[in-house]
Amino acid sequence: MSRVSSSPGRVFGVILAGCLALGGCAGAEPETGAPDPRTAVDVYVRGLNDNDYEAIARLAPPLNDPSEAIRGRLAAYGGKGITLATVDISSEITPKVAKARLEGAGAGGRYAETLLMERKGERWYIALGRNPALPSDRVTASTTRP
Numbered sequence: 001m002s003r004v005s006s007s008p009g010r011v012f013g014v015i016l017a018g019c020l021a022l023g024g025c026a027g028a029e030p031e032t033g034a035p036d037p038r039t040a041v042d043v044y045v046r047g048l049n050d051n052d053y054e055a056i057a058r059l060a061p062p063l064n065d066p067s068e069a070i071r072g073r074l075a076a077y078g079g080k081g082i083t084l085a086t087v088d089i090s091s092e093i094t095p096k097v098a099k100a101r102l103e104g105a106g107a108g109g110r111y112a113e114t115l116l117m118e119r120k121g122e123r124w125y126i127a128l129g130r131n132p133a134l135p136s137d138r139v140t141a142s143t144t145r146p
Helices: 009-020 035-050 053-058 066-076
Strands: 081-090 099-106 109-120 123-126
Touching: 035 053, 035 066, 035 081, 035 099, 035 109, 035 123, 053 066
Parallel strands: none
Antiparallel strands: 081 099, 099 109, 109 123
């Protein structure tokens, strides 16, 4: 009969290495947003094609409730095997806001959609849903009122 002896430091090191190799220990949340607008578009379309609600939800801005918007988009475009022919990304107003015009085709025929994106910190988010912390009855600027 043989006995294996391990020091507590060695056991901890093996466990830590295993956690890092697997992408983090239990409780680690996946990163949200995307590093750039084109990656956000690619992840979004892949999420549509895979009917992957969670992948698309990770692209929504923090604090937004994107559930209704995502369900609607998955109902319209989910699982259709969309292949993009054109992706036109422009940032006309500010470097923190971009607009992506997507065109392509899938099982449902022609696909065209425009996505609005915003950079928060170093990550890009697709405008999905609304932030429940913002009032829904905000008065916007008008040229007819003083």
